[in-house]
Structures are given as structure tokens and as C-alpha cells.
Amino acid sequence: xxxxxxxxxxxxxxxxxxxxxxxxxxxxxxxxxxxxxxxxxxxxxxxxxxxxxxxxxxxxxxxxxxxxxxxxxxxxxxxxxxxxxxxxxxxxxxxxxxxxxxxxxxxxxxxxxxxxxxxxxxxxxxxxxxxxxxxxxxxxxxxxxxxxxxxxxxxxxxxxxxxxxxxxxxxxxxxxxxxxxxxxxxxxxxxxxxxxxxxxxxxxxxxxxxxxxxxxxxxxxxxxxxxxxxxxxxxxxxxxxxxxxxxxxxxxxxxxxxxxxxxxxxxxxxxxxxxxxxxxxxxxxxxxxxxxxxxxxxxxxxxxxxxxxxxxxxxxxxxxxxxxxxxxxxxxxxxxxxxxxxxxxxxxxxxxxxxxxxxxxxxxxxxxxxxxxxxxxxxxxxxxxxxxxxxxxxxxxxxxxxxxxxxxxx
Numbered sequence: 001x002x003x004x005x006x007x008x009x010x011x012x013x014x015x016x017x018x019x020x021x022x023x024x025x026x027x028x029x030x031x032x033x034x035x036x037x038x039x040x041x042x043x044x045x046x047x048x049x050x051x052x053x054x055x056x057x058x059x060x061x062x063x064x065x066x067x068x069x070x071x072x073x074x075x076x077x078x079x080x081x082x083x084x085x086x087x088x089x090x091x092x093x094x095x096x097x098x099x100x101x102x103x104x105x106x107x108x109x110x111x112x113x114x115x116x117x118x119x120x121x122x123x124x125x126x127x128x129x130x131x132x133x134x135x136x137x138x139x140x141x142x143x144x145x146x147x148x149x150x151x152x153x154x155x156x157x158x159x160x161x162x163x164x165x166x167x168x169x170x171x172x173x174x175x176x177x178x179x180x181x182x183x184x185x186x187x188x189x190x191x192x193x194x195x196x197x198x199x200x201x202x203x204x205x206x207x208x209x210x211x212x213x214x215x216x217x218x219x220x221x222x223x224x225x226x227x228x229x230x231x232x233x234x235x236x237x238x239x240x241x242x243x244x245x246x247x248x249x250x251x252x253x254x255x256x257x258x259x260x261x262x263x264x265x266x267x268x269x270x271x272x273x274x275x276x277x278x279x280x281x282x283x284x285x286x287x288x289x290x291x292x293x294x295x296x297x298x299x300x301x302x303x304x305x306x307x308x309x310x311x312x313x314x315x316x317x318x319x320x321x322x323x324x325x326x327x328x329x330x331x332x333x334x335x336x337x338x339x340x341x342x343x344x345x346x347x348x349x350x351x352x353x354x355x356x357x358x359x360x361x362x363x364x365x366x367x368x369x370x371x372x373x374x375x376x377x378x379x380x381x382x383x384x385x386x387x388x389x390x391x392x393x394x395x396x397x398x399x400x401x402x403x404x405x406x407x408x409x410x
Contacts, residue, residue, distance in 0.1 A: 009371060010038070011037055011038020011371075011372075011373055012037045012038055012367065012370050013034055013037040013038045013039040014038040014039075014040075015040075016034065016038075016039040016040065016101050016102065016195075017039070017040050017042075017099055017100050017101045017102070018031050018034050018035070018039050018040065018041040018042070018100065018101065018102045018103075018104065019041075019042055019044060019096050019097070019099070019100040019102070019103045019104070020041055020042065020043045020044065020077060020104050021044045021103060021104065021105040021107065021117060022104050022105050022106045022134065023050050023051055023052070023106060024050070024051060024052050024106070024149070024180065025052060025073055025150075025177050025180035025181065025184065026106065026134045026150070026179075026180040026181075026183040026184050026187065026211065027104045027105060027106045027132070027134040027184070027187065028043070028050070028052070028073050028074075028104065028184075029073050029177075029180060029181055029184030030104055030132065030134075030184040030185070030187040030188040030191065031043075031077070031102075031104045032072075032073050032074075032075060032076065032077070032184075032363065033184070033185070033188045033363040033365070034102070034188070034191070035075065035076035035077055035373065036076060036362075036363045036372045036373055036375070037370070037372060037373070038372075038373050039102075040078075041076065041077040041078070042077070042078050042079075042080055042096065042100075042384075042388055043074065043077040043078065043079045043080065043379065044080050044082070044084075044096065045079060045080070045081045045082075045381060045382075046081070046082075046083065046084070047081055047082070047083050047406075047409050049081065049381040050070075050074075052069055052070055052073065052074070053067065053070050053074075053381065055069050055070075056068050056069045056070065064356070065355070065356050066356055066357050067378070069176070069177075070378050071357065071360065071377060071378045072360060072361060072378075073378075074378030074379060075350075075360065075375040075376055075377065075378050076373055076375060076376050077378070077379060078379060078383070078384035078387070078388060079379035079380065079381055079382055079383045079384055079385070080096075080382065080384060080385050080388045080389070080408075081381050081382030081385055081408065081409040081410075082385070082402070082407055082408040082409070083406070083407050083408075084115045084116070084117070085114075085115065086405065086406070086407040088401070088402055088405050088407045089402065089407045089408070090116065091394075092389065092392065092394070092402070092408075093115075093116055093117070094116070094125060095392045095393065095394075096392070097117075097121075097122050097125045097126055097129070098125055098126050099392060100126065100129060101128070101129070101130060101195070102129070102130045102132060102191055102195075103117075103122060103129060103130070103131050103132065104132045104134075104187070104191075105117065105131075105132070105133055105134070106133070106134040106135070108135075108145060108147075110145075119131045119133070119206045123204065123206075126204065127203060127204055128198060128202065128203065128204045129204040130191055130194045130195060130198065130204050130205065130207065131204065131205070131206040131207070132187055132190065132191050132194075132206075132207050132208070133206060133207070133208040134183065134187060134208070134209065134210070134211075135148070135208060135209075135210045135211075136148015136149070136152070136153040136210060136211050136212065137153055137157075137210055137211070137212045138210045138212060138213060139208060139210075143212075148210075148211050148212065149180075149211070150174065150177065150178060150179030150180045150183070150211055151173065151174055151179075152211075153179075153210065153211035153212045153215060154174075154178075154179025154180075154182070154183065154211040154212065154214055154215040154218075155173075155174040155178070155179055155215065156171075157212055157215060158212060158215025158216050158218065158219050159215075159216075159219050159222065159223070160174075160215060160218060160219050161174070163219065163222060166235060166240060167235055167236075179211055179214065179215060179218075180211075182214055182218060183209060183210075183211050183214040185364065185365075186209045186213075186214050186217075187207070187209050190207035190208070190209055191207060193207070194207045241296045241297050241300045242296060243293060243296055244292065244296045244297075244299040244300035244303060245259060245260075245261040245264060245267075245268065245271075245292065245299075246259065246260045246261065246262075247259060247296075247300060248329065249303065249304055249307040249315075250304070250307065250308065251307055251308070251310055251311055251312045251314075251315050252307075252308055252309060252310055252311050253311045253312055255311075255312035255328060255329070256328070256329040257307075257312065257315060257316070257319075257326050257327060257328045257329060258326060258327050258328075258329060259271075259303075259319075259324070259325075259326050260325045260326070261324070261325065262325070264289050264292075265289070267323075267324060267325075268289075268292070269281060270322045270323065270324060271303075271319075271322065271324050273322065274318040274319055274321070274322035274324060275303070275306040275307070275310075275318065276306065277302075277303070277306045280299075280302060280303075283302075285298065285299075286299055286302075312328060316328065335347075336359070342359070345362055345366070346361070346362055346364075347359045347360070347361060347362065348360060348361075348362040348372075348374075348375065349374065350374060350375045350376070350377070351373075351374035351375060351376045351377075352376060352377055354377070357377070360375050381409065382408070382409040382410050385408055385409060385410040386399055386410050389402070389408070
């Protein structure tokens with residue numbers, strides 16, 4: 001039996017103070033997960049704001065009443081907007097470094113140095129600080145200083161983009177933020193590990209991960225194949241089906257589903273019975289696994305004929321009843337109403353619903369008996385600047401001076 005969640009309990013990470021100085025997604029999304037568990041996260045932004053704020057507002061972006069990218073990764077944070085290059089903001093920067101338990105950044109070391117946010121300087125001001133650094137390609141090597149995005153370092157550079165296309169065909173683009181959100185979870189894990197160590201040693205440390213490292217990890221099975229000296233599986237554009245029991249099939253109503261049978265000896269008979277394809281069980285061409293793998297195209301076409309006789313809903317029903325591993329190829333326009341995602345709290349209700357924004361994507365980990373903070377709407381740029389500065393001990397006069405100098409935006 002699951003433990004009952006206590007709605008009045010103190011959030012798990014309450015009291016943890018996080019300074020989010022990252023831009024775009026990979027670093028800031030790790031801070032979002034901490035905010036989901038109750039950490040106090042200050043989003044330190046330039047006077048123009050995190051570039052992610054503007055990604056959904058370009059001339060080619062779909063129109064919407066909500067800044068759909070920003071409300072996802074900016075939720076549950078407070079925004080402090082100031083110019084780190086302005087000399088007057090130095091005392092604020094240092095007060096934030098001394099305040100924080102965790103700093104998240106993707107600044108290149110040279111930029112961090114110029115802004116007074118290098119690891120060495122931060123450590124000297126706050127020896128207990130966990131300094132979480134996202135890079136594109138890692139700390140060392142000929143590409144260490146190269147700027148990276150998930151489309152470049154994670155998707156293209158790791159072999160993923162090449163592998164998901166047939167030879168000779170045009171590569172596909174990754175979905176927006178696909179590698180960034182995966183990399184954010186690696187950084188979150190590094191931060192939590194470092195906090196565990198700090199509880200025992202009292203010392204902070206720098207932790208890091210890269211988009212390239214996470215791309216290789218995502219492509220780890222094929223990379224390990226090559227590292228062990230095995231050739232990659234042959235991909236013949238004239239023979240696109242390597243295994244008819246791990247392939248995609250079209251239904252009568254022109255929908256697709258992914259079939260994946262890994263326990264073939266047990267699941268092959270079940271599949272045939274579910275599809276009404278008992279004749280295939282008697283077909284000598286498919287009598288055992290070796291024969292089924294020897295001529296996958298013929299078996300694929302035989303199965304495809306049966307799937308073409310079923311609607312998607314009927315195919316889902318008969319496969320589920322037979323315990324056959326399969327999933328529909330879900331369209332993006334179906335995600336918001338996905339009944340399983342809603343039931344499993346993958347799409348979670350927000351704290352302050354408004355027209356067109358009642359649920360958002362939950363962070364992908366859950367702890368038994370621990371309730372997350374309900375997602376609050378992402379802050380406007382500089383929405384909390386004055387309150388944050390006051391909480392750090394700056395007087396109303398000092399705050400007014402910073403605003404008048406154009407160093408802080410409220």
C-alpha cells in the first residue's frame with residue numbers, strides 16, 4: 001500500500017537555497033526540479049532576461065496566450081534581473097554567492113571569470129557551495145571551449161541523429177529541448193550527490209556534466225558495441241526491417257504503433273493469437289526465431305496485412321489483452337489529453353490555473369510519500385528583484401540607487 005501524502009508537510013528541499021545563473025534549458029531545468037521539491041530558487045537574469053523567455057515569441061512561433069517554453073522551466077522560481085557587468089552590482093553578486101547552497105550555471109569559464117562568478121572565486125566566498133556547471137563538450141579536449149546546444153552537442157555529435165535515419169536519407173532534427181531536459185536530470189543527480197557528500201564533509205565542490213556526455217550516455221549501447229570491437233548493425237535502405245517483431249505497423253485508420261517483442265519464444269504465439277494470425281504459427285518459414293530473423297521483410301509484410309485489418313483502438317485492445325509490449329506513435333497534439341500521463345501525474349495540475357494553463361509537465365522523478373510543490377506560474381522578468389535585494393540586506397535607498405543606475409530591473 002502506498003503511503004499517504006501529507007499536504008501540510010514541509011517540502012523535502014525546503015531551506016535549500018539555489019542560485020540559477022544558467023541560460024536556456026539544461027542548467028535551469030535542474031534548478032526547476034529542485035524548486036519542485038521546495039528549494040528556494042532565485043533566477044538571476046540579465047536585463048534582457050534568459051533567452052528562453054524569447055524562444056516562443058518569435059515571428060515563426062505558434063501564437064499562444066502563454067509563453068509555453070518559459071512556463072515549463074521557469075516555474076516555482078523568483079526572478080532577479082540585473083546587469084552583472086555593472087560595477088554597482090558586485091556587492092549583490094557576492095551576497096548571492098554567500099547566500100546560496102547551490103549555484104547552477106552554463107557560463108564558459110572565461111565569462112564566469114569576467115563576471116566574478118568563477119568556481120575559484122565562489123569557493124573563496126562560500127566554501128560550502130555546490131557549483132553545478134553545464135558545458136557543451138566537457139572540461140578538456142580540443143572542443144572544450146566550443147559553444148554547444150542539445151541539437152549540436154547532444155543530438156548531432158553523439159551519433160544519435162545519424163543512427164535514427166536510414167543511410168542516404170536526410171537526418172531528422174531533435175525535438176526542442178530533448179537533450180537539454182535529459183542532461184538536466186544528470187546535473188540534478190550530480191548536485192544531490194554533492195549535497196550528500198557535503199553533509200559528511202562540510203565542504204562544497206564543483207560538479208559538472210556536458211551535453212556531449214549525455215548524448216553518448218543516451219547512445220551508450222551502440223557506443224559500447226563499437227568500443228568492444230563489434231561492427232554496428234547493418235542498415236540497408238532497401239531492407240529497412242531488421243526484425244519484424246521490433247518494428248512499426250500501420251493500422252486500418254492510418255495510425256502507427258511500435259511492436260517490441262523481446263521475449264520472443266513466449267510472446268510470438270500470443271501475438272499471432274491476438275491478431276487472429278494463427279496461420280503464421282503453422283507457417284514453416286516462421287517456425288523458429290532464426291527463421292523469423294532470416295527473412296524479416298516477408299514476416300513483416302505478413303504481420304502488416306493483419307494490422308491493416310484492425311483500427312488503432314482495436315489493435316491496442318487485443319495487444320493489451322494478450323500482454324504484448326506495444327505503444328501507439330502518439331502525436332504531439334494528443335499529449336495534453338493523454339489519460340495515462342494525467343493519471344500517473346506526468347501531467348500535473350498547476351497551483352494557479354488560468355485559461356489555457358491548467359497542467360504542466362512534471363519533473364520525471366517521484367519519492368514515496370513526498371509531495372512536490374504545485375507548479376506556480378513562471379515569473380515576469382525582475383518580478384522579485386526588490387524583494388530579493390531587501391532579503392539580502394540591501395536598504396530601500398540602495399535598491400533605488402541600483403535601479404536608477406540601470407543596474408537592476410524590477
